[in-house]
Amino acid sequence: TLLGSLTSLHDLRLADNTFTGTIPTEIGMLTLLEELTLQENQLTGSLPTEIGLLTKLDKFGSHKNSLTGRLPTELGLLTALGGEMRISDNSFIGPIPSELGRLTNLEELRLGGNRLTGTILSEIGLLSALVRLELNENPLMGSIPSELGLLTQLTDLRLGSNNLTGTILPEFGTFAELKGLHLRNNSLT
Numbered sequence: 001t002l003l004g005s006l007t008s009l010h011d012l013r014l015a016d017n018t019f020t021g022t023i024p025t026e027i028g029m030l031t032l033l034e035e036l037t038l039q040e041n042q043l044t045g046s047l048p049t050e051i052g053l054l055t056k057l058d059k060f061g062s063h064k065n066s067l068t069g070r071l072p073t074e075l076g077l078l079t080a081l082g083g084e085m086r087i088s089d090n091s092f093i094g095p096i097p098s099e100l101g102r103l104t105n106l107e108e109l110r111l112g113g114n115r116l117t118g119t120i121l122s123e124i125g126l127l128s129a130l131v132r133l134e135l136n137e138n139p140l141m142g143s144i145p146s147e148l149g150l151l152t153q154l155t156d157l158r159l160g161s162n163n164l165t166g167t168i169l170p171e172f173g174t175f176a177e178l179k180g181l182h183l184r185n186n187s188l189t
Helices: 025-029 049-055 073-077 096-104 122-126 146-150 170-174
Strands: 011-013 035-039 044-045 060-061 066-070 085-086 089-092 109-110 132-133 155-156 163-166 181-184
Touching: 025 049, 049 073, 073 096, 096 122, 122 146, 146 170
Parallel strands: 011 035, 035 060, 044 066, 060 085, 066 089, 085 109, 109 132, 132 155, 155 181
Antiparallel strands: none
């Protein structure tokens, strides 16, 4: 496709349109991309695994579409991400890939408003640069892992509207930067 021939692009912003169809696999040919924003369209299908080839990406957004399937483990290859990964408000299913624990420069991880299952992974505690973590409005279950207590830079933590159980971590009371803590609609004690 034409998109795959634009190999000199550093910035591709297609947000807030009425694009339909799937994200083409040729997106992986744009290896110089530093920003890719596809949010607020009518995109369907899954995230292509070729996204993992965009190793220079600093910011990735595909929220508010109708994307489905599992989150590809190849997202863990985007280790240059220092801004945000925002793939909320879609219909992704399955567990959160543990490979996301490799994104140690990431400041914002937004996965809310999907159908992600399983538990909140302890690997998220490795993302020491995180200032915003949104896992709200998924059917995630189990307890909040103590490793989230390592995210001392957090200003906003959203875990509401899941199926979480157990206790609230005492470490949450020591987060000096925390401004928003959303835990509503769970079964926490």
